[in-house]
Amino acid sequence: MSSMLNNLPPWVRWIFVRRWGNALGFLLCAALLGYGLSLQFLKGLQPCPLCILQRLCLLATGVAFLVAALHHPARRWAAHLYGGVICALALTGLSVAIRHVWLQHTPESLRPACGPGLEFLYNTFGPLGSLQRILRGSGECGAVDWTFLGYSIPEWTLVCFTILSIYALLLSFRD
Secondary structure (H helix, E strand, O other): OOOHHHOOOOOHHHHHHHHHHHHHHHHHHHHHHHHHHHHOOOOOOOOOHHHHHHHHHHHHHHHHHHHHHOOOOOHHHHHHHHHHHHHHHHHHHHHHHHHHHHHHHHOOOHOOOOOOOOHHHHHHOOOOOOHHHHHOOOOHHHOOOOOOOOOEOOOOOOHHHHHHHHHHHHHOOOO
16 A cells, blocks of 8 residues: 555655544544534524434544544554544444435334434433434434435445545554
């Protein structure tokens, strides 16, 4: 892999330098969160429970990228540990996005009914019970309110989490 990266132009190679790459991963997560918030507050799109879980996973992934960039471990095993943690967080978000995409592609007659809000769920069922109910999804999670190039927000989020998880692993194996 090293020889392959050495053939890239210098302005592209910095993306795969571990410290700069982790900082870039953090910036990508921050940009995605910022875009999600702009869709919510400027365009008026209200996030469903699965959208909020994806945002939390994106936030956790971004924080892990930031910690890896600031710490910049010299030992290879520590870089692998950071890469594994970041990848696990991104894969958690990926799994939520997969569930969300599945709900969006489920026919409306077969979708679960719309559920109560997050605050009600948390106060009534506690953290674990509300998480179970959120992951089941609801009718509001199946609605497609926004698309770009024909793909919905959860589909784009799925792509982003896939890229972030692969990128984290690539960085961890870099010298």
